[in-house]
Amino acid sequence: MDSITIVAVVSIATAGLTTGIGCMCPALGEGRSVATALTALAQQPDASATITRTLFVGLAMIESTAIYCFVVSMIIIFANPFWNHVIAGAAHAAGK
Amino acid sequence: MRLSADQMIFWRHGVFKLNGTIVFTWALMLVLVVGSMLVTRRLSTELKRSRWQNLLEIIVTTIEKQIEEVGLPHPEKYLGFLGTLFLFVAVAAICTVIPGYAPPTGSLSTTAALALCVFVAVPLFGIGEQGLGGYLRTYVSPTVIMLPFNLISELSRTLALAVRLFGNMMSGTMIIAILLTITPYVFPLVMTLLGLLTGMVQAYIFSILAAVYIAAAVRVRKPRHAPAAPARAQPVKPQPQKK
Numbered sequence: 001m002d003s004i005t006i007v008a009v010v011s012i013a014t015a016g017l018t019t020g021i022g023c024m025c026p027a028l029g030e031g032r033s034v035a036t037a038l039t040a041l042a043q044q045p046d047a048s049a050t051i052t053r054t055l056f057v058g059l060a061m062i063e064s065t066a067i068y069c070f071v072v073s074m075i076i077i078f079a080n081p082f083w084n085h086v087i088a089g090a091a092h093a094a095g096k
Numbered sequence: 097m098r099l100s101a102d103q104m105i106f107w108r109h110g111v112f113k114l115n116g117t118i119v120f121t122w123a124l125m126l127v128l129v130v131g132s133m134l135v136t137r138r139l140s141t142e143l144k145r146s147r148w149q150n151l152l153e154i155i156v157t158t159i160e161k162q163i164e165e166v167g168l169p170h171p172e173k174y175l176g177f178l179g180t181l182f183l184f185v186a187v188a189a190i191c192t193v194i195p196g197y198a199p200p201t202g203s204l205s206t207t208a209a210l211a212l213c214v215f216v217a218v219p220l221f222g223i224g225e226q227g228l229g230g231y232l233r234t235y236v237s238p239t240v241i242m243l244p245f246n247l248i249s250e251l252s253r254t255l256a257l258a259v260r261l262f263g264n265m266m267s268g269t270m271i272i273a274i275l276l277t278i279t280p281y282v283f284p285l286v287m288t289l290l291g292l293l294t295g296m297v298q299a300y301i302f303s304i305l306a307a308v309y310i311a312a313a314v315r316v317r318k319p320r321h322a323p324a325a326p327a328r329a330q331p332v333k334p335q336p337q338k339k
Binding site: 050056068 | 162165166256259260262263264266267270297298300301304305308
């Protein structure tokens with residue numbers, strides 16, 4: 001395998017892994033927080049405004065970790081910084 | 097594949113490019129400003145009022161109430177800033193129902209600019225409320241050791257605000273673009289609906305987080321200094337009596 005293929009394979013596999021793991025763990029966390037918030041809502045319906053607001057802010061915080069993973073995988077696929085490096089190296093080697 | 101509105105170029109002259117982000121941002125600003133100017137031109141205080149005035153009143157009072165619930169006692173002081181943030185992000189998300197439109201918040205430069213506004217506004221409100229010294233003291237609030245962590249948190253939350261909004265809006269348009277190539281007709285429509293919901297939630301979260309940050313900068317001093325002053329004065333007196 002030449003270096004361009006290696007970079008492509010590693011990039012695609014890593015992007016998939018990043019999104020996969022990065023969706024799984026925040027989903028578990030969000031599920032827990034929503035379940036706890038529902039329990040709290042069932043026990044104290046009067047405090048629903050506060051609970052809902054805190055839940056949304058907390059969910060956004062958890063969700064942002066998944067979003068970071070998504071952004072990183074998008075960078076790996078569409079704006080990979082190693083491509084230019086490898087292509088420049090290959091052109092250099094071909095020119096020799 | 098078109099990742100964001102940055103890559104739609106309408107006009108180019110030398111180094112100057114007029115991309116979709118700038119065009120749609122200005123269009124949104126124009127719609128918001130001219131729309132509210134038209135509505136507020138004939139305000140009535142009587143029982144009979146136009147439906148547009150009703151709409152604006154509902155929006156403004158809801159934002160005011162939300163800001164007050166976060167813990168800012170005088171919401172009208174922060175209404176201009178936080179309300180603008182909310183309305184801009186929300187309208188940018190709602191307008192995705194218009195064909196050919198790409199949300200300007202799906203570009204990292206727009207969200208970075210919005211997050212920088214929050215980054216600048218939080219110290220400004222903090223200094224305005226408790227003075228320069230009082231605000232700077234919050235950085236070393238428990239001990240001096242916490243100074244670098246406070247500075248890092250200030251920077252990282254700005255980055256998080258920018259990347260969160262960008263990632264959410266960008267992922268929405270991107271998922272629709274991917275689904276259009278796989279399963280046209282029905283599924284992209286459902287995802288567009290979901291995108292509207294996430295857009296509204298993101299607008300809410302962006303402004304609520306900005307309000308929380310401002311509230312943290314504004315009110316830090318009050319609970320600490322009120323009990324601390326008598327507590328420190330008391331132990332000084334008994335000491336001369338002991339010896």
